[in-house]
Amino acid sequence: MTIERPPEFFFEIFDASLPRLGPGDEASTTRALHTLLAAMSRGGNGGVGRPMRILDIGCGNGAQTICLAQHVDGSILAMDNHPPFLDELQRRAAAAGVSAKIQVALRDMHSLTKDDGPFDVVWSEGALFIMGFREGLAACGALLPPGGGLAVSELAWLRSDPPADCRRFWAEEYPAMTSIAANLATIEGCGYEVIEHFVQPESAWWEPYYHPLEQRLAPLRKQYAADAEKLALIESLQKEIDVHRQYPAFCGNVFYVMRRR
Numbered sequence: 001m002t003i004e005r006p007p008e009f010f011f012e013i014f015d016a017s018l019p020r021l022g023p024g025d026e027a028s029t030t031r032a033l034h035t036l037l038a039a040m041s042r043g044g045n046g047g048v049g050r051p052m053r054i055l056d057i058g059c060g061n062g063a064q065t066i067c068l069a070q071h072v073d074g075s076i077l078a079m080d081n082h083p084p085f086l087d088e089l090q091r092r093a094a095a096a097g098v099s100a101k102i103q104v105a106l107r108d109m110h111s112l113t114k115d116d117g118p119f120d121v122v123w124s125e126g127a128l129f130i131m132g133f134r135e136g137l138a139a140c141g142a143l144l145p146p147g148g149g150l151a152v153s154e155l156a157w158l159r160s161d162p163p164a165d166c167r168r169f170w171a172e173e174y175p176a177m178t179s180i181a182a183n184l185a186t187i188e189g190c191g192y193e194v195i196e197h198f199v200q201p202e203s204a205w206w207e208p209y210y211h212p213l214e215q216r217l218a219p220l221r222k223q224y225a226a227d228a229e230k231l232a233l234i235e236s237l238q239k240e241i242d243v244h245r246q247y248p249a250f251c252g253n254v255f256y257v258m259r260r261r
């Protein structure tokens, strides 16, 4: 996803009916959650002694929100700035029987302040980069008490020797992308203790994200064959998929599970 407000056509591609809007899977969300709750306390529910308050930043259509709701005793504030994603999240939550645990907030994540907190846990899959990784970590820190939990996923270079084609593509699409070691140092520098980090499996890119996205691109490419601007966006997304297909070992989606010191 791009950082500036995307053109309307972007949302014709990223329709709310897609399974999810970035790489990820239920196994990774539950792994991160259980690691975090275990670290926060040896007792149940993160040891907060009452229902937890969780904030999910850039929740999209809610794949991880619903998973969290299914595994915790508490409430989740699901925040996004695109109304159709929040509508779809609410439909999915109702179908999963977890509506009572989820509230949605149509908000720009940049507007979050200390007064929105505190939360026991802040969650953000594939969305913190929108504020900037470091800035996002700092913004989350203001919403958490000492010992509060934070789990985020973020793209990273997995190797320092990407082929030129792969390096060029990501240098344009996400120039701030860096190594896992650099992100771990940033996390520590922002006042968090890292509990665990792990690279999400390759299947988390394909089954819920790239395969359905690629299926959407094919008819849109035909429909907009005469529209250079729309075609350029379609082909840039196709290029991202092709680069990952060709060079899966170089760029990964990494989960970082941490507590505020």
Ligand SMILES: C[S@@+](CC[C@H](N)C(=O)[O-])C[C@H]1O[C@@H](n2cnc3c(N)ncnc32)[C@H](O)[C@@H]1O
Residues within 6 Å of the ligand: 001, 020, 021, 022, 023, 024, 057, 058, 059, 060, 061, 062, 063, 064, 079, 080, 081, 082, 085, 107, 108, 109, 110, 124, 125, 126, 127, 130
């Ligand atoms: C890559 S998607 C990730 C969505 C979801 N977490 C997932 O993994 O499927 C990023 C999400 O951030 C949302 N977003 C983008 N800019 C935002 C902003 N300024 N404030 C709030 N949400 C934003 C997008 O609408 C989108 O749902």
